[in-house]
Amino acid sequence: MSEQIVISNSLKKKQRQKRRHQKRQEQEFRNIIDNGPQRLRENPVGLVKNIAMHYSGTGWRGYESFIGTKLFYPGYIDKMQNDILKSQSVRDIIEELAERQTQQLEKEQLAKGGKIKKYNRQKQKENRRKELEQIAKQISKKCVASMDDVGKKRVRVMATLVDIILSRLYDQGVYVKESQWEELRKVAEHAQKNNQTLLLLPAHKSHIDYLVINYVMLRLGFQIPHIIAGENLDIPLVSTLLKACGAVYIRREWGGDELYKAVLEEYISLIFQNGLNFQCFVEGTRSRLGKVLAPKLGILKMIVESFAKGRFSDCWIVPMTASYDKIMETQSYADELLGNPKQQESLLGVLGSASVLMEKMGRVDVRIGKPYSLKEWINEQNQIRGPLDILNDGEQKSIILKSLGYRVLSDINAITPVMPSALVGTVILTLRGRGAGRSELIRRMEWLTRMIRAKDAEVVAIPGMTTDDLVDRAIAIHDQLIGQRREKDLLEPTFYGIDRFELSYYRNQVIHLFVEESIICASLYTIIKKGGGKLDQRMQYAELLDEVTFLSSLLKIDMIYKPGTIEDNTHHALQWLVDNNVLYFDQESGWIGLSDMERSSGRENYDFLCFLIWPFIESYWLSCVSLFTLTPPVRSSQDTPVYVDNSLFMKRTQALGKTLYYQGDLSYLEAVNKETVAHAFNRYEQQGIMLRKHYKQPKVWSEVGLDTCYIPERYNSVLIPEGRLWRLAERIGKFRREGKNRRDNEAVSSRVLRMAHELAEQNNQLSANQKTLLKNASRL
Known part of the structure; x- marks a missing residue:
């Protein structure tokens, strides 16, 4: 009897501890959209009241009071544009370009036998200057955010719309970690006193990132940031609202357009000089793979150079991430990565789909890393690497920018929580066999949760839900990706991946x-x-x-x-x-x-770790094998590289990969995804194996070839398994998952070499870009 009482007391103690833990979690994590009805059919009157409250700012911090430099005042747009156009840097580049263009006109005039008069030269230069000033004005008009007194009203409209959209899509909430935001609040107050910028650097997973980050900043009482956005979001009506919320529209490529670069650099410098918050995605584009991408350093370069020139005293770097149970673009990502024609996609297009707005996609968790000073970080680099001359030493600048970019990505990885739905997807894709029983799925999910937490990483916990509940929840959210077999003659329900390629997006989050x-x-x-x-x-x-x-x-x-x-x-x-x-x-x-x-x-745990990396190894092996197709055709010189249009080469590589997959020589269809394949080609280019020539006419494109040291050998016109490229493919092949040819001595089979030979024989066929290039060269 006494033993039963002891056991009963022990159980009660554990239950009390569990309840206290759940209560602490509920207090630590806050859902910022839980204060109103979400759907018209549920409570139409309540929804209207909720909209009115959001437009007025009732029940939360409102629109007038926020931490940060004052915004939304009359004349903001005109002031910014005038400051840009009157700046010394923009005036200098206009003067330089006007002089260059005038000199070019003089050369053309002299070539025609004309004479140059001093008066005419001055007039021509003045005309060029005025034209360039108008161009600079148009560029600034496009870039500068509309954060004036009129913009304030538009922010109210946008905040109300975003609340409705997020409440419908992510019906289980948008969660923040209170302690992180309390720390950011202290940093923001310090930054406000010193006229310093919060530099927000989030991971980029979805178009929804634009809405989520700004919305959270607004709701929690921070100055909303200026945010770098692609021109694809510059849509009539919508762009007006987005510009009021800080959107800074820029071109994806500006190449040698020096005036555009000067205007953008000056605007960014003015933003930091005025202590206005700023946001850009350090990856430069949305990750189609589910993991962070290598950093794109263009905007960071402008910021670091502006700091080095003394344009602003300091800024505070804030790594951020928004993690989603489900994102709406995974299907389009999969189609794009498989090489299907890319559909023009925009935020409006994604949200405009009625089917999307009817979905329930779980929850969003927003996390921020510990903010740190750019000035202090650069001082640390000076101590580690010695005195740095960022402005004049290109090599040192490159090292600093890469170090900063990868530091931010490392910070983002450290704070990114793993969503329960990602756990289920990961388990399904890292088990041998066609599927997993319910008990096995739960057991492996609990193991993976323990392993992730053992790494001091966060797994999103949902109070009151058991592992069984989380599995059911994830399958309900991803019912189009995770299937369930319930035949009568099965002993238990069995789960499997319906679309393993698309599901791999969630596996890669781990x-x-x-x-x-x-x-x-x-x-x-x-x-x-x-x-x-x-x-x-x-x-x-x-x-x-x-x-x-x-x-x-x-x-x-x-x-x-x-x-x-x-x-x-x-x-x-x-x-x-x-x-x-x-x-x-x-x-x-x-x-x-x-x-x-x-x-x-x-060896289930060992296999799990191999399953995570194998698809990437397969991609690099496929990319290496595809280099055999760059071999000069049989009747051509074997000592000179043959160049192939890069877009054609990518299509060829994916076609080869799909053929190998369906014939059993490639274990993962994910291995043919064009993003990882492109990264592999970039790596082979860095290693001097692959050669690349870049062109800007008739559009930006490139052609690729094989370094002569890596051109494969032939015997009787047939490619043979010898040489440096063969040895590289062999070495990569050692790491591949065993499959159809696991007992072969050669990783690259004769079938693969035969396909490569057939494709290589097409290398004399020129693409449209190459024909234009040849035609232009013949005119010279």
Whole structure:
């Protein structure tokens, strides 16, 4: 009897602790859109009242009171435009361009036998100057946000619309972590006193990011930021509202347009000089893969240069991320990555779909990293690297910009919470076999949650929901991606991926947490795949480090590694694998292999880590194999590169990849996605294997070729498995998942070389761009 009482008291104590933990979570995480009805049919009167409250700002901080420099005053637009046009930097470039254009006119006039008069020259230059001033005025008009007194009213309209949109799409809420925003509030108050900018640098996952970040800033009492936006969002009516909310429309490419660059640089400098908040996506574009992309440094370069010139005293860098249970663009991402014709897409187009607005997509979780001073960060770099001359030393500037870009991405990865739906998608795609039973799915989801939290990363917890509930919730949200078999003769429901390619977007949201461990496991796989007993499936540490170094270097464009040397990262990751009983490491003998526990469990945890990285390895192997198709045709010189239009080469590579996938020589359809393949080509270009020529006419395009050292050898006109390119493909192939040809000695089969040969014979066929290039060259 007393034993039963002790057990009962123990259970009650655990229940009390659980309730306290849930209460703390509810207090720590706040849903900022939980204060009103979400749908017209549910409560039409309440919805109208809710709209009125949002337009007036009743019930929250309102529109007049916010932390940050004053905005939305009369004359803001005119002041900004005038300051840009009167600035010394813009005046100088106008003067320089006017002089250059005048000189060009003089050359043309002299070539025709004309004479140059001083009076006419001055007049011509003045005319050029006036034309350039008008162009600069139009550029500034396009760029400058409409944050004046009229814009304030439009912000009210936009905030009300966004509240309705987010409430409908993300019916389970938009959550923030209170402690993070309290810290940002203190930094923002300090920045306001010192006329300094908050530089918001979020990850870019969806068009919805534009709405979510600004909306959260507005609701929580911060000055809404100016935000860099592509011209594809410059849509009539909508653009008026977005510009009032801080949108700064810029071209995707401005190439050699010096005047455009000068106007944009000056505007950004003025924003920071006036202590106005600023936001840009450090990746430059939306990630179609689910993980962060390598940084695009154009806007950061302008900011750092402006700081180095003394245009502003300091700014505060704020890494941010918005994590979604589901984003609306994954299908279009998948289509685009598979090489299907790209549909012109915009925020309005995405939200304008009635079917999208009827969906319930779960919740959004917004997180921010610890803000830090740009000035202090650059001072730290000066101490680490020695005195830096950012303005005059291009190499030092490049190092600093890359360091800052990757620091921000690392910060974003550190704060990004893993959504429950991403957990379910990850488990389904990292199990061997066609599907998983419900009990297995729950067991693996609980294991993955523990592993992620063991890495000090956050898994979004939903108070009151068990793992069973979270599985059901994720399947309901992703019912078009995750299928369920319920046949009568099945012992339990079985779940499977309906569209594994699209579902891989959610799996990739986890990879940054385990990238170093996954690379170690894939490196060890080069010996494990050969089979045998325990003593046959082990590797010396030095050999493992060599394989890890090769693979890490190969994937460096796609993967964001933790700060530190390759040796340090490998040591820490290996220790984690040992601590979690995945591998053993005998430090005396130097041998590394699968732990006994991992062997007894069917190496499920080891396989999980390999499954995360294998699709990327497949992409790089496919990209390497596709380089064989750049071989000069049989009847051409084998010592000179043959160049192929890059867009044609990409289509050819994807066609080769799809053929290999459906014939069983490629394990993952995700491997043919054009984004990872393009990254692989960039890496091979960095390594001097692939050559590229860039052109600007008739549009921006490029053509690619193979360095002569890597041109494959032929025997009787047939490509043979020898040479540097073959050895590279062989080495990458060692890491691939075993499949149809796992017993072959050669990773690149004769079938693959035959296909490459057939494609290479088409290399003499010119694309439209190449024909135009040849035609223009013949005229010279």
